[in-house]
Amino acid sequence: MLPAGLVVGYNSALNSGSGTNVNNVRTLKIESTPVALLATVNASSEVTSINVIALSGDNLGGTIISLPAKTMAEVLEGEEPRRIADSYLGLDASAFVADVEGLLDVSFSAVGILGRAELVNLLKPIGPAELLLDSDVRNTEVDGATRTVAKLGRAVVETATLVDILLARQTDQIEAERFNHQKSVLTAIGNTVGLGIKFETEETSLGSLTDINSFFQRLISGPIQVWQFAATSVPGGELNPNSVDMYRLDNAEVTMIMASVAPTSITGSGISGQISVQVDSPFNNAVVSREIVRRLLAKGLNVALVREVPGPPQPVTRVLYVDSNVLGGIQDLAEFIGEVSAGGTNERAQGIDIQIVIGVTFAQFLEGNPDIPTTTVVTDE
16 A cells, blocks of 8 residues: 555645646646755765655655665666675765666755764754664674674664664675665654654755755754665576576556656656656555556656546546547557546646556456556657
8 A cells, every 4th residue: 555645645646726728628737846965975985875855845744765885776788796885985975876867767956965973964953763673784894893883672772772773784794684774764754753843943945955964954843754665686697697686666656656746857858759748546556556556667658647536436547638649549448457438528638648546347357367468669760
């Protein structure tokens, strides 16, 4: 199940105040959803955690998403496989930032790559937090000694401990064994913030949030949702020739989440003429949303916006369009997502060609576990 408020809300995602054009088609503006990169760097100049913060439009609060520091980067054909953390070169972090942006297909409004002192200062307003860990947290110090940072179980800890957990890395420990520790810290932050921390002076303008401190202050001024991307280990072979500890994200999950919490920050696939799709789901089920996104991506469509909408679902999945010319690009859509009913509409979100409202037929279609048809996406020369 998707946590309440994770996705851009049905009533807040689109602003209907943008009027009607000459063709009597109302174009709805998508609320601004800026994102920031928050990474932590230990005393050995190693990236130990990577987090993406997405603000909730004009509302305070937002979503914070974690991904493994050792996630495999998107590389060009013929380029040596690498992990995104390997691109961090200290004072010049541009390659690292570009790798994360490319992997998630977003553009960051603010970037913070913080050491211990800066991170303690950032998290200071949160104060003590109740933390639940599924295993001990240990760190290999610069001199090679191993220190226990926090122990398994539930405890109330100070901000400095939360910081030390994000920075901790044991040299002989794989990333998969420490990744949950990061989610535990983010969950503790979200639970402690609750409905939001009140500041004497609050930054209210989204346009001015270009530094990580202002960005984070706006995040913790309202409710926080937490998500952690699923990641699978990449075995030694062509994609991992050096057999390093490296992980791959699920592209459909990444698209589903980023199109939910940060639609206006998505940079797009860059495929000329690709049809942009809005997905509305009344199921509030991450499995259903991810699966339709996976199939739409396989079809060669650009999933630009994902929303949860009031239920119950209609019997048949609906495909709504303003311009009937787009129908030529989705003639075989039923082979990917099951029975659909197509119809015209005089309302659409900005930049969206087709709105798909998931119906019962899609859930029934999935019960048969159908294969995804093989497609060839043709790009312009």
